[in-house]
Amino acid sequence: xxxxxxxxxKEFASRLSVSGREHDFSNDLKAWMKPFADTVSTDxxxxxxxxxxxxxxxxxxxxxxxxxxxxxxxxxxxxxxxxIRLSPVGSVNPIAYSNIxxxxxxxxxxxxxxxxxCKPEEMKPNKLYADIxxxxxxxxxxxxxxxxxxxxxxxxxxxxxxRIAGAALDxxxxxxxxxxxxxxxxxxEALPFEVGFAFTVQEEVGCRGSxxxxxxxxxxxxxxxxxxxxxxxxxxxxxNVRLGKGAAIKIRxxxxxxxxxxxxxxxxxxxxESIPIQREIIASGGSDTGVLQLTRQGVxxxxxxxxxxxxxxxxxxxxxxxxxxxxxxxxxxxxxxxVFEFESLG
Amino acid sequence: xxxxxxxxxxxxxxxxxxxxxxFLPPLQKLCEGLFDSVSVTPAGSLLCMRxxxxxxxxxxxxxxxxxxxxxVSMITPNGFLKVQKIGISDNNLLPSLDVMVYGKQPIRGxxxxxxxxxxxxxxxxxxxxxxxxxxxxxxxxxEAEEHIQIGDLVTFSPCVTLLxxxxxxxxxxxxxxxxxxxxxxxxxxxxxxxPFHVACLFSTGYHTNNRGISSAIYLLNPDMLISLDACPAAxxxxxKRLLCQTEHGPVIHVCDAHGLSLSNALIDCAKxxxxxxQIMASPSGVCSxxxxxxxxxxxxxxxxxxxxxxxxxxxxxxxxxxxxxQTARLLASFVLHPEKAVIPCK
Amino acid sequence: xxxxxxxxxxEVFGPAGEEKGxxxxxxxxxxxxxxxxxxxxxxxxxxxxxxxKPPPNKVLFTAHADEVSxxxxxxxxxxxxxxxxxxxxxxxxxxxxxxxxxxxKRLVVGKNHIPGVVCIKPISLQxxxxxxxxPFIDEMRLDIGAKTKEEALSLCPIGSLAxxxxxxYSFGNGRIKAKAVDDRIGCYLITEYCKQNLPFDFHxxxxxxxxxxxxxxxxxxxxxxxxxxxxxxxxTAGDVGQVSGMQCITVQGEGGVISYIDGGTIYDxxxxxxxxxxxxENGIKAPGISIRLLAWHN
Numbered sequence: 010x011x012x013x014x015x016x017x018x019k020e021f022a023s024r025l026s027v028s029g030r031e032h033d034f035s036n037d038l039k040a041w042m043k044p045f046a047d048t049v050s051t052d053x054x055x056x057x058x059x060x061x062x063x064x065x066x067x068x069x070x071x072x073x074x075x076x077x078x079x080x081x082x083x084x085x086x087x088x089x090x091x092x093i094r095l096s097p098v099g100s101v102n103p104i105a106y107s108n109i110x111x112x113x114x115x116x117x118x119x120x121x122x123x124x125x126x127c128k129p130e131e132m133k134p135n136k137l138y139a140d141i142x143x144x145x146x147x148x149x150x151x152x153x154x155x156x157x158x159x160x161x162x163x164x165x166x167x168x169x170x171x172r173i174a175g176a177a178l179d180x181x182x183x184x185x186x187x188x189x190x191x192x193x194x195x196x197x198e199a200l201p202f203e204v205g206f207a208f209t210v211q212e213e214v215g216c217r218g219s220x221x222x223x224x225x226x227x228x229x230x231x232x233x234x235x236x237x238x239x240x241x242x243x244x245x246x247x248x249n250v251r252l253g254k255g256a257a258i259k260i261r262x263x264x265x266x267x268x269x270x271x272x273x274x275x276x277x278x279x280x281x282e283s284i285p286i287q288r289e290i291i292a293s294g295g296s297d298t299g300v301l302q303l304t305r306q307g308v309x310x311x312x313x314x315x316x317x318x319x320x321x322x323x324x325x326x327x328x329x330x331x332x333x334x335x336x337x338x339x340x341x342x343x344x345x346x347x348v349f350e351f352e353s354l355g
Numbered sequence: 356x357x358x359x360x361x362x363x364x365x366x367x368x369x370x371x372x373x374x375x376x377x378f379l380p381p382l383q384k385l386c387e388g389l390f391d392s393v394s395v396t397p398a399g400s401l402l403c404m405r406x407x408x409x410x411x412x413x414x415x416x417x418x419x420x421x422x423x424x425x426x427v428s429m430i431t432p433n434g435f436l437k438v439q440k441i442g443i444s445d446n447n448l449l450p451s452l453d454v455m456v457y458g459k460q461p462i463r464g465x466x467x468x469x470x471x472x473x474x475x476x477x478x479x480x481x482x483x484x485x486x487x488x489x490x491x492x493x494x495x496x497x498e499a500e501e502h503i504q505i506g507d508l509v510t511f512s513p514c515v516t517l518l519x520x521x522x523x524x525x526x527x528x529x530x531x532x533x534x535x536x537x538x539x540x541x542x543x544x545x546x547x548x549x550p551f552h553v554a555c556l557f558s559t560g561y562h563t564n565n566r567g568i569s570s571a572i573y574l575l576n577p578d579m580l581i582s583l584d585a586c587p588a589a590x591x592x593x594x595k596r597l598l599c600q601t602e603h604g605p606v607i608h609v610c611d612a613h614g615l616s617l618s619n620a621l622i623d624c625a626k627x628x629x630x631x632x633q634i635m636a637s638p639s640g641v642c643s644x645x646x647x648x649x650x651x652x653x654x655x656x657x658x659x660x661x662x663x664x665x666x667x668x669x670x671x672x673x674x675x676x677x678x679x680x681q682t683a684r685l686l687a688s689f690v691l692h693p694e695k696a697v698i699p700c701k
Numbered sequence: 702x703x704x705x706x707x708x709x710x711x712e713v714f715g716p717a718g719e720e721k722g723x724x725x726x727x728x729x730x731x732x733x734x735x736x737x738x739x740x741x742x743x744x745x746x747x748x749x750x751x752x753x754k755p756p757p758n759k760v761l762f763t764a765h766a767d768e769v770s771x772x773x774x775x776x777x778x779x780x781x782x783x784x785x786x787x788x789x790x791x792x793x794x795x796x797x798x799x800x801x802x803x804x805x806k807r808l809v810v811g812k813n814h815i816p817g818v819v820c821i822k823p824i825s826l827q828x829x830x831x832x833x834x835x836p837f838i839d840e841m842r843l844d845i846g847a848k849t850k851e852e853a854l855s856l857c858p859i860g861s862l863a864x865x866x867x868x869x870y871s872f873g874n875g876r877i878k879a880k881a882v883d884d885r886i887g888c889y890l891i892t893e894y895c896k897q898n899l900p901f902d903f904h905x906x907x908x909x910x911x912x913x914x915x916x917x918x919x920x921x922x923x924x925x926x927x928x929x930x931x932x933x934x935x936x937t938a939g940d941v942g943q944v945s946g947m948q949c950i951t952v953q954g955e956g957g958v959i960s961y962i963d964g965g966t967i968y969d970x971x972x973x974x975x976x977x978x979x980x981x982e983n984g985i986k987a988p989g990i991s992i993r994l995l996a997w998h999n
Contacts (some may be wrong), residue, residue, distance in 0.1 A: 229397075246486065247429050247431075247437060248428070248429065249428070249429055249505050260426070260505065260506035261373065261426060261439075261441075261506075264564065265563075265564065266372060266373030266374075266426075266441070266563055267373075268373075268399070269373075269374065269376070272506065288504065288505040288506050290426065290428045290439060290505060290506060292428075292439045292485070299564055302398075302564070302566055303564060303565075303566050303569050303570075305570075305573050306396065306397050306398070306570045306573045306574050307396060307397035307398035307399075307566055307569070307570040307573075308397070309397070433940060435941065443824060443825065444824075445805070445821075445823075445824040447800070447801050447804060447805070447821070447835055447836055448801070448804055448805025448806075448821075449801070449805070450799065450801045450802050451802050451806070452805065452806070453867075453868060453878075462872070462873075463870060463872040463873075463878070464872065464873075465878055467941040468799070468801065468802075468941070469939070469941060470937045470939045470941070471799050472937065473939055479835070480834060480835075481833060481834065481835070482832060482833050482834055482835055483801065483835075489941060491873075491876075491941065492872065492873050493872050493873015493874055493875070493876030494873050494874055495874070498873075498874055512868075514807070516807060516816050516818070517816075518816060518817065518818070518844070518845050518846025519815075519845055519846035519847055519848075519852070519856065520846050520847070520848055520852075521846075522844075522846030524807075524816075524818045524844070524846075587823045587825070587826060589779050590779075590820065590822055590823070590842070591777060591779070591781070591842065592822070592840075593822060593826055597826055602848070665820060665844060666818060666820045666823065666844065667823040667825065668823050668824050668825060669805045669818075669820065669823070670805055671805065671806075671807065671818040671820075673818060673820075673844055673846070675846075
């Protein structure tokens with residue numbers, strides 16, 4: 010259906026899904042993912058869960074997760090002259106959001122600008138406002154209302170080599186990764202374990218969705234997919250992860266220290282399959298992985314991250330080679346049963 | 356319980372949040388003969404059960420086994436290790452401190468610092484930043500990469516020193532003395548019938564996401580939780596309301612956010628049994644481990660009992676062993692007559 | 702180099718003002734080696750070993766015996782000891798040490814080697830302003846586990862000297878770590894040299910109180926009246942983390958350093974050139990340094 014990774018990601022990234030307003034993208038995902046699963050459900054918070062069942066009784070349950078929401082803004086006020094005031098949803102660097110094209114939830118396109126004569130040192134999210142070309146409050150309200158959301162509207166483009174840049178790769182690229190994994194797993198004979206594919210909501214505002222969907226699916230094992238910052242740009246602080254160096258195996262982030270046994274078994278699988286990998290440690294920045302780990306009596310949770318430059322801007326940049334590496338590694342790890350090899354998490 | 360020799364024996368086993376698995380074997384050995392069952396929870400904590408007459412009620416006693424430490428985040432071009440902190444450490448205490456780096460095998464190192472003569476007056480007037488933390492292992496970059504990788508654990512070199520008057524100074528004392536105190540409690544009631552089930556949990560994740568206690572509360576659905584912790588003791592120029600005193604017995608925290616019933620019961624128990632104790636007012640919370648526990652799953656009445664500890668969060672935490680003995684006596688007396696604690700309906 | 706032997710010298714209790722432990726170690730090593738040993742009135746140790754013939758110029762080799770140390774100044778009601786290393790209590794430096802090198806470390810006090818731990822306010826109780834600055838010496842306390850002021854002072858009387866209690870070990874690729882390498886390494890080199898059969902008569906002085914401002918050196922030089930003096934000491938290697946190039950001053954692994962200049966002295970040019978020439982002729986690595994900075998080195 011999607012004839013390349015680029016086409017797949019471009020389609021996913023084009024869907025607006027600001028935290029709390031994921032339902033449109035969720036419906037599209039449901040349609041795309043349906044052929045690969047036996048059951049589909051949406052919970053009270055809006056998390057989407059598709060399950061590939063197994064005939065084996067009391068089989069282990071594995072949950073693969075990716076958050077389907079993106080950062081953006083919510084409309085808080087409309088001025089008399091039609092300008093739109095907003096408040097950020099998720100973590101937003103105002104400098105990356107000044108003077109960019111945006112699209113709104115009811116379909117209008119517009120521009121997000123900084124107040125004129127605002128000095129760089131004064132830049133804060135409340136100095137931004139949107140303009141959709143209307144000249145009055147009444148006119149604006151025909152297209153955009155208080156409570157609507159908007160996000161950066163920069164379609165994906167190909168850079169040289171296998172690199173792709175654009176808005177919303179965080180985390181549409183990981184949703185695309187789960188799509189590919191599900192597609193490849195559906196070609197396998199009946200599996201001796203149950204696999205859940207969960208697209209979670211509201212990760213960007215505090216990993217809220219994953220808590221409920223993990224509790225209800227009650228997995229023993231989980232693998233989260235998200236993007237992770239690269240440290241190979243000009244002015245970056247020192248760090249290990251680089252674009253194009255392979256699948257990033259998460260060791261720790263703000264929410265979690267991943268169990269050594271999971272990290273070791275992912276690395277072992279990568280070695281056996283000659284898949285390029287790198288180790289990921291970040292001190293600030295979190296993910297759903299920590300929430301998964303805390304579910305019920307505890308879950309063996311790990312994470313494979315897609316290296317991504319300039320996260321939360323209109324120029325997020327990834328490398329298809331890393332995308333491939335993650336899909337291959339996750340599949341090999343799952344099919345070889347490595348994920349079920351251990352009990353104590355340490 | 357021979358506190359000092361046991362602390363020395365436990366020295367060679369590091370236990371840092373996320374890296375606690377190596378500590379389980381020696382801990383299990385110390386538990387031998389004291390409990391009806393010992394198991395490792397899915398979150399990697401040690402759960403030890405003593406069965407009680409009334410099987411419907413469970414008391415959970417918790418002592419965290421993990422200490423703060425560091426994780427290698429990068430190897431610099433000249434062979435030094437950059438590290439990130441796990442848990443709280445005071446950067447001002449680190450320069451010239453001995454450390455152990457757990458690479459392929461344990462490797463000695465030293466926290467390095469920029470020589471003072473090349474610092475500007477502004478730099479000298481500032482505290483050491485987290486990004487300046489560097490460890491000298493005496494290797495070139497290539498040599499370091501052979502032995503060490505990103506994600507490896509770094510701890511303070513273990514050290515136990517006997518000071519005057521039964522005071523002991525040791526790395527990780529705030530967790531280790533709690534463990535020994537809880538084991539001492541188990542010894543005191545070893546041959547006695549217990550009215551309720553008593554679960555002794557040696558939890559991990561205290562310095563990160565509290566997953567040890569979360570997992571145990573899910574599994575046991577206990578009726579009450581008493582968490583052992585450490586409270587800062589005697590130091591000049593600190594508001595007396597924030598401090599306790601050494602040699603005055605365990606600190607019982609009175610905290611509105613935990614419910615008052617359990618702490619009142621502990622205070623009564625201490626008075627009735629002639630156990631020296633101190634009371635500390637802790638409005639709106641004590642520490643994240645117990646604060647979160649109170650609202651976990653079905654909720655659990657909570658109390659925190661602390662060991663008075665000098666030099667908290669430093670490599671040489673210091674306590675008086677008689678306080679640990681009194682703490683063990685308090686817990687033992689309580690579990691022998693817990694029916695006095697008024698427990699809300701289950 | 703006999704590393705374990707060197708470590709035993711490093712571990713000797715030898716603060717400025719009480720260096721005799723170091724002298725005892727040296728005397729023991731040199732017993733039976735034909736070295737004559739005398740002491741001057743301030744306590745410097747003077748060594749003389751005859752060689753095959755007298756040298757054309759009298760050369761005096763020196764090293765200092767003392768290590769960085771702190772002095773107990775009083776105790777408080779809780780039994781904690783207060784200490785300092787220089788006259789000013791509010792100075793950030795104390796006896797040539799950065800405050801961060803002292804706090805959180807173990808010390809031993811006095812001839813009975815009473816162990817103690819240096820404490821400051823726990824970080825969880827510090828204000829934002831306190832967290833953003835390094836600690837002052839007067840904010841630190843030495844905890845020996847004493848219960849009262851009287852007990853603390855009876856174990857560690859006012860005026861007792863305290864040194865670091867630091868393990869010695871080898872690590873990494875040919876590295877060692879110990880306290881007092883500055884300047885037990887100089888003492889060690891002189892001692893080892895004295896054990897050999899020497900081509901020329903050899904004069905050396907092991908000095909006291911260098912860390913307090915090169916005090917022993919004044920007296921030793923006056924008494925010995927040498928034509929040439931060669932000082933053996935340790936110097937700072939700044940090759941740490943991202944510090945590089947000129948800022949390092951010296952770098953480990955490149956050999957012994959011949960100094961052109963430091964905060965107290967411009968070294969004789971001809972002598973330094975001779976030293977470099979000797980090093981080259983004998984294939985010995987020896988880079989030079991020039992440093993102009995605060996008071997270090999005699």
